[in-house]
Amino acid sequence: MAYSFPDEVLEHVFSFIQSDKDRNAVSLVCKSWYEIERWCRRKVFIGNCYAVSPRMVIRRFPEVRSIKLKGKPHFADFNLVPDGWGGYVLPWIAEMAGAYPWLEEIRLKRMVVTDESLELIAKSFKNFKVLVLFSCEGFSTDGLAAIAASCKNLRELDLRESEVDDLSGHWLAHFPETCTSLVSLNISCLRSDEVSFSALERLVGRCPNLRSLRLNRAVTLDKIANILRRAPQLVDFGTGYYAAELQPDVFSNLAGAFSSCKELKSLSGFWDVVPAYLPALYSICPRLTSLNLSYATIQSPDLIKLVSHCPRLQRLLVLDYVEDSGLEELASSCKDLQELRVFPSDPFGAEPNVSLTEQGLVAVSLGCPKLRSVLYFCRRMSNAALVTIAQNRPNLTRFRLCIIEPKTPDYLTLEPLDVGFGAIVEHCKDLSRLSLSGLLTDHVFEYIGTYGKKLEMLSVAFAGDSDLGLHHVLSGCESLRKLEIRDCPFGDKALLANAAKLETMRSLWMSSCAVSFGACKLLGQKMPKLNVEVIDETEPPDSRPESCPVDKLYIYRSVAGPRFDMPPFVWTMDEAVRILH
Amino acid sequence: MSTPLEHDYIGLAETSSMERSSEKISSSSSSSIPSNIEDKTTNNPSLNLKETELRLGLPGSQSPERKLSLFGKDLETNDKSNGFVGSPLKNLVSGAKRGFSDAIDGSNGKWVFAINGKSDVELGKGAVLASPRGGLDSKTNPQQVRTSVPVMKEVVGVPQSPKPVQDKKNLVPPVNEHTSAPAAKAQVVGWPPIRSFRKNSMASNLAKNSDEAAGCLYVKVSMDGAPYLRKVDLKTYNNYREFSSALEKMFSCFTIGQCGSNGDGLSESRLMDLLHGSEYVLTYEDKDGDWMLVGDVPWEMFTDSCRRLRIMKGSEAIGLGIPY
Numbered sequence: 070m071a072y073s074f075p076d077e078v079l080e081h082v083f084s085f086i087q088s089d090k091d092r093n094a095v096s097l098v099c100k101s102w103y104e105i106e107r108w109c110r111r112k113v114f115i116g117n118c119y120a121v122s123p124r125m126v127i128r129r130f131p132e133v134r135s136i137k138l139k140g141k142p143h144f145a146d147f148n149l150v151p152d153g154w155g156g157y158v159l160p161w162i163a164e165m166a167g168a169y170p171w172l173e174e175i176r177l178k179r180m181v182v183t184d185e186s187l188e189l190i191a192k193s194f195k196n197f198k199v200l201v202l203f204s205c206e207g208f209s210t211d212g213l214a215a216i217a218a219s220c221k222n223l224r225e226l227d228l229r230e231s232e233v234d235d236l237s238g239h240w241l242a243h244f245p246e247t248c249t250s251l252v253s254l255n256i257s258c259l260r261s262d263e264v265s266f267s268a269l270e271r272l273v274g275r276c277p278n279l280r281s282l283r284l285n286r287a288v289t290l291d292k293i294a295n296i297l298r299r300a301p302q303l304v305d306f307g308t309g310y311y312a313a314e315l316q317p318d319v320f321s322n323l324a325g326a327f328s329s330c331k332e333l334k335s336l337s338g339f340w341d342v343v344p345a346y347l348p349a350l351y352s353i354c355p356r357l358t359s360l361n362l363s364y365a366t367i368q369s370p371d372l373i374k375l376v377s378h379c380p381r382l383q384r385l386l387v388l389d390y391v392e393d394s395g396l397e398e399l400a401s402s403c404k405d406l407q408e409l410r411v412f413p414s415d416p417f418g419a420e421p422n423v424s425l426t427e428q429g430l431v432a433v434s435l436g437c438p439k440l441r442s443v444l445y446f447c448r449r450m451s452n453a454a455l456v457t458i459a460q461n462r463p464n465l466t467r468f469r470l471c472i473i474e475p476k477t478p479d480y481l482t483l484e485p486l487d488v489g490f491g492a493i494v495e496h497c498k499d500l501s502r503l504s505l506s507g508l509l510t511d512h513v514f515e516y517i518g519t520y521g522k523k524l525e526m527l528s529v530a531f532a533g534d535s536d537l538g539l540h541h542v543l544s545g546c547e548s549l550r551k552l553e554i555r556d557c558p559f560g561d562k563a564l565l566a567n568a569a570k571l572e573t574m575r576s577l578w579m580s581s582c583a584v585s586f587g588a589c590k591l592l593g594q595k596m597p598k599l600n601v602e603v604i605d606e607t608e609p610p611d612s613r614p615e616s617c618p619v620d621k622l623y624i625y626r627s628v629a630g631p632r633f634d635m636p637p638f639v640w641t642m643d644e645a646v647r648i649l650h
Numbered sequence: 651m652s653t654p655l656e657h658d659y660i661g662l663a664e665t666s667s668m669e670r671s672s673e674k675i676s677s678s679s680s681s682s683i684p685s686n687i688e689d690k691t692t693n694n695p696s697l698n699l700k701e702t703e704l705r706l707g708l709p710g711s712q713s714p715e716r717k718l719s720l721f722g723k724d725l726e727t728n729d730k731s732n733g734f735v736g737s738p739l740k741n742l743v744s745g746a747k748r749g750f751s752d753a754i755d756g757s758n759g760k761w762v763f764a765i766n767g768k769s770d771v772e773l774g775k776g777a778v779l780a781s782p783r784g785g786l787d788s789k790t791n792p793q794q795v796r797t798s799v800p801v802m803k804e805v806v807g808v809p810q811s812p813k814p815v816q817d818k819k820n821l822v823p824p825v826n827e828h829t830s831a832p833a834a835k836a837q838v839v840g841w842p843p844i845r846s847f848r849k850n851s852m853a854s855n856l857a858k859n860s861d862e863a864a865g866c867l868y869v870k871v872s873m874d875g876a877p878y879l880r881k882v883d884l885k886t887y888n889n890y891r892e893f894s895s896a897l898e899k900m901f902s903c904f905t906i907g908q909c910g911s912n913g914d915g916l917s918e919s920r921l922m923d924l925l926h927g928s929e930y931v932l933t934y935e936d937k938d939g940d941w942m943l944v945g946d947v948p949w950e951m952f953t954d955s956c957r958r959l960r961i962m963k964g965s966e967a968i969g970l971g972i973p974y
Contacts, residue, residue, distance in 0.1 A: 147840035148868075153878040181878070204845075207878075230847045232870075258847065340851065364851055414852070416842045446842060473842050504843075530841065555840070606899075636878070 076101075080109045089114050108132060115139070116575050118156060118180065119600065122629040123164035134173045135199070136165070140180035142578045142623055143528075144553050146204065149580055149621070151606055153636040156180045158205075159189070160634075166193035174199035181205070182231075187212030191219035198250075199225040209234035210259075217243040227255040229283075235261035238287070242268040246275070253281040257307050257338060262287050274299040280332075283307030286340045291319055294326035301329045308338035311365070315345045328352035337361035337386075344371040354378035358405075361386040363412050369395045369423075377402045383439075384408040389425040389446060396429030400436025408442040409433055416446070416473060427454040434461040442467040449480040450507055455489025459496040468493055469504035475531035475556070478508040485509050491516030494524070501548075504528040514538035518545025526551040536563040543567035553578040560618075561588035572598050576625035580604075584622055587615035592624070593642020600627045601642040602635070610640060837886070846881070867953060873901050873930075873961035884953040890945060897932070901961060934959045 074082075083106055086092055096106040112135040115121060126133075140156025158180045165172055172194045182205045190197060197220045202208075210233060216226065217240060242265050244251075251272065256264075264287040273279060279300050288296075288309030297303070313319060323346065327333070333353050342365040357379045362372065363386040372387065372395045382403040389411055391399070399406065411429070415422045427450045434440060440462050450472050459465075479486055486507040494500060494517050501523055505513065509532035517524065518541035525548050533539070540563035542552065552574065560583035571577055571592075586603065589610075593601035603610050604621035631641040846868050853867050872879035880900050887893040932944040936955040944952065944959070 144840065146845045147843045148846060148881070148883075149840045152880040204847075230845065232847075363848075412844070412848065413842065416844055417837060471842050475838070475841065528843075530843075556838075 076105050079105050083109055087112075111135060112174075113137070117625050117627075118158075118161065119629065119632050120575070120625060120627045123161045125629065127164060127168040131168070133169055134171060135176075136161075136172070136174065137176040137178075138180060139178045142553065142576060143179075143551070144555065144578050144580070145179055149555065149578075150623075151604065151636075151638060154604065154639060155632065155634055155636070157634060158182050159186045162186045162189045162193070170194065171196055173197060176201040176203070177205055178203040179205065181207040182212075183207050184209055184212035184215070188215045191215040194220075196222060198222055201225065201227040201229075202231045203227070204230045206232035210236045210238070210240040214240035214243040217241065217248075218245065221245075221248065222250050223248065224250055224278075225253040226251070227253055228258050229255050231258050233259055235259050237261075238264040238266075239268070241265045241272060244268070244272050246271075248272070249275050249277065251276040252278050253305075254279065255281065255283040255307070256285050257283040259285040259287070264288060266292060270295060270299060276300075277302070279303065281305040281335075283337060284309045286310055289313065290323070290343075290346065294319075294322045297326035297330055302332055303330055304332045305335040305359075306330070306333055306337075307361075308336070308340075310341050311339045311346060312341040312343040313346070315343065320346065320349055324349040324352065333357075335359035335384075339365040341365075342367045344368075347371060347375050350375070351378050355380065357382055359384040363388055363410065366390065366414065373398045379403060381405055386410040386412070388412050388414045389423050390414055391429070392424045393426055393429040393432070394424070396425075397432045397436075400432045404437060405439060406433070406437040407439050409437075409440065410444040411446060412444075413446040413473060421448045427451060430454070431457050431461075434458040439464070441465060444469045444471075444504075446471045446473060448473050449477065450486060450489070451479045451481045452484065452486055452489035452492075453479075453481065455486065456492040459489075459492035463496045463498065465493070465497040466499050467502040468497065468500060469502065469528070470506055471504065472506040475506070476508045477506075485512070487512040487516065491520070494520040499523055502526045505532055506530060510534050511538040511541070514541040518542050521546045521549075523548050525549060527553070529554045529557055531556045533557045533559060536560050539563035540566060543570045549573075550575045552576075554582060555579070556581040558583055561585050564588060565591065568592055568596055568599075571624055572596065572626050574626065576623065578621075578623050580621040582622070583618045585616050586610040586613070586619050589619055589622060590615070590642050598626055598628070600625055600631055603640045603642065604638060605640075606638045869934075869956055869958045871897065871900070871959040871961065874963050876901065882959075884956060889949050890952075894932075897961070930961050931964050932959065932961055 079102070083092075083095060086095060089112075092106060092110060096103045107129050108131065110130045111133060113126060113130055113133050114137045115126065116139050118138045118140050126136075138158065138161060140158070141150050141154060144150060145154070156179060158177055162175075166189055170193065173196055175190065175197075176199070180202075182202055187208055190200070192215075200216060200220075200223070205228075208231075213226075213228075213233070216223070223244075238259075238261060254272075264285060266288065269284075269288075273282065273296055280303060282296070282300060282303055282305070284296070284307055286309050290309070290311055290313040293308055297306070327349055330353060334356055336350070336353075336357060336359070339362050342362075344367050347367075354375070355378065358381055360376075360379065360382060361384075362375075366388065368390050369392040372391045376382065376385070376395070376399050380402060382399075383405050384407060385399065385403070387395075387410070391411065396411075399409075411425065425447055427447060430443070430445050430447070431454050434457070441464055443465065444467075447470075450470065478484055479489070487510055490503075490505060490509070490513050494503065498520075500521065503517070503521070503524060503526070505528065511534045514533060514537070517527070521527075521542075522545075524546045527542065527546070527549065529552075536559055538557070539554070539559040542549070543563060544567055549570075554577075557579075559579065564579075564584055565588055589601050589603050592599065602623045602625075603619045604623065605619060607620070610617075610619055631643055635641065850868060867884045868881045869884055870879050870881050882893075882896065882900070884893070887896065933941050934944050934952070934956045935941050935958050937957065939957075941960070947955075
């Protein structure tokens with residue numbers, strides 16, 4: 070009987086292993102390691118809330134303290150997933166309330182969270198510390214009040230980009246006077262104009278560990294100084310409206326307050342900016358590593374001035390008002406830049422309203438050696454520019470390009486942009502995320518399938534000629550986890566030929582493509598470990614011939630079987646070819 | 651005025667564009683129909699638009715042709731009939747609580763809306779989603795318009811010229827369905843890929859800074875009794891009619907028993923309650939936080955001030971500023 074280490078020793082060793090992947094690997098070594106590991110796993114990440122059921126998670130990992138769940142598919146961000154599709158967190162909370170009384174952290178993304186869920190959280194977890202609701206919806210400030218009132222040790226409340234029914238700003242007053250534990254508070258998504266500012270001020274003042282504070286629009290510029298003076302230890306700050314009539318005393322007060330924040334490294338907010346107030350930031354600019362000006366409608370000269378004060382900038386989010394000239398300045402001033410996101414100021418306008426072209430991106434790719442992550446909206450692109458970018462920056466890991474008009478060709482040659490994107494995947498060997506746009510044929514997918522070996526997430530729109538395109542991707546991209554496609558002529562053949570691949574991925578989304586209902590049924594029938602969901606808001610898919618294409622298709626692997634919380638417009642293709650509804 | 655006069659407040663048959671009504675009601679003219687609406691009408695011959703007309707009858711009079719319907723949709727049709735084309739209307743008959751003059755102010759294209767305190771089962775009810783047009787639109791027969799106008803005048807004292815449709819053009823937001831979308835080109839759903847949070851933020855920025863139409867304007871629509879709420883982009887509609895028709899589509903599934911499997915699916919008895927009992931009223935919360943009936947103001951004013959919508963039970967809507 071040769072024992073290895075006693076369990077406690079193994080457990081102790083395992084406690085140093087934090088990453089999910091490593092933990093999963095550990096659990097595969099042998100049965101006893103599986104057992105030990107599952108009892109000491111404290112953090113679980115579930116990338117698709119329907120891939121597994123709460124009971125299964127609880128059964129395997131009885132001592133979880135921290136859970137992260139994702140719900141709707143990514144394209145829900147762009148309103149492609151109809152409301153009511155799913156992603157409800159309540160069943161999870163209900164099960165965990167009983168099983169994990171010591172749960173401390175809940176992080177949710179794209180889930181439907183109700184006030185009932187929030188109240189249940191507040192009631193059930195005595196040591197609750199962290200609530201992050203990223204891009205969630207379905208709750209109101211009443212639910213937040215419950216959290217504020219009951220969670221005595223709350224450290225983080227982060228509502229980033231969620232849709233909150235903002236009934237009243239008074240929920241902030243529900244934080245008891247005894248609450249001093251806050252480390253992070255992000256209420257930037259709250260839209261109401263009333264916020265209980267005095268409650269906020271008091272709360273900020275009594276939380277000495279507050280590191281991150283993101284206010285909402287309702288907080289006016291003149292109030293910022295007061296807040297900052299109460300929390301000079303802040304590392305990350307999000308302003309409210311950064312606009313007011315220029316008044317020297319307000320300005321100097323503000324500048325003084327900012328300069329007293331010696332740790333401040335990250336700024337965001339800036340709804341509605343008056344450029345005259347930007348110099349108030351100059352004292353902290355040299356330390357800034359992250360700047361989100363993507364809601365600020367300030368023009369290039371003001372942006373240039375600001376950015377030139379920030380040599381340490383690693384992350385910049387900005388509107389296309391920055392223009393090529395601003396990006397050129399960025400390229401020369403900010404050598405530490407790792408991430409750049411340029412959003413369109415007028416995405417629905419027919420004509421360009423700013424002078425932002427592919428040149429800006431080329432300049433940044435040349436001037437910023439550490440650039441890894443790009444999200445860029447523009448109106449024209451060329452293969453030459455893309456090849457240059459690829460050659461300049463083989464260290465890119467995320468490249469998302471959105472040429473605003475679908476199917477826009479290379480503006481110089483009028484050819485498809487296959488070669489340009491091909492260069493990106495060929496040179497950027499660690500590319501893990503890619504979004505395509507512009508005029509693209511099946512060739513681009515051939516490149517992607519050939520070179521995109523580390524690609525984990527691919528977004529495709531208005532591209533390709535035939536099933537061959539999809540086949541290249543499914544057969545070639547070994548690391549692919551998430552594939553989302555819209556408005557492409559991809560049909561049954563590639564999908565059915567690569568059905569097995571789908572079990573190795575988290576999910577596949579296809580909308581406005583050419584996959585027939587018959588193929589969906591077949592897939593559902595043959596692949597029991599996949600949930601094949603057909604989404605159609607206009608009529609049931611079986612009211613038409615089987616050869617008709619479905620409107621939207623969402624396929625994901627699951628060990629939980631088909632779900633039963635679907636709305637009327639979602640049908641699951643069950644293996645017994647019963648269409649569950 | 652002893653016979654009930656039919657006034658088509660849906661604007662189904664505007665003199666400039668006789669769209670959907672051309673299929674259903676004997677039409678004298680027709681013009682191009684927006685393709686999506688056209689498809690639906692041709693696919694679904696059972697839709698009877700007549701029943702959605704708001705009839706100006708005397709109290710106690712009835713329209714025998716009306717069938718039982720909800721959201722203006724025949725319940726006999728199966729679920730295949732998707733989006734209803736045209737809006738269900740409250741029947742103004744039987745003690746309409748709403749002042750008629752309020753309901754049809756043709757001069758600025760007001761929404762016709764009413765809450766009927768008494769339920770008239772035979773007349774069919776639907777959500778009180780009425781036409782944006784001033785109600786003086788002709789049905790298909792221009793003749794009728796002209797004859798109706800004087801009557802209207804008597805009843806409501808609304809000064810109207812015989813061809814109110816044309817006159818209103820400069821006062822009323824474009825109702826003609828085949829007017830192209832405002833300056834921006836026709837938008838593809840979800841493209842460019844910008845999150846709603848950002849779109850809404852930009853929309854309010856643009857609104858503050860200029861009068862440009864922002865790209866989109868998502869507001870939430872909740873319906874009493876429905877298991878979840880929906881979001882609509884007000885900018886994709888040009889008028890109340892398009893809007894109400896879209897809402898129809900979205901919410902019909904809650905009332906026509908299409909949702910059966912969910913816990914919140916309607917049971918048969920509940921459905922019957924809806925049919926025979928309460929009516930629905932479409933309301934919205936404006937910039938000031940007040941709840942108003944949809945249809946009181948011109949379409950553009952509505953889209954500017956609307957923060958969110960609620961389809962509420964008629965019984966709950968009492969006190970929303972209805973004069974009687």
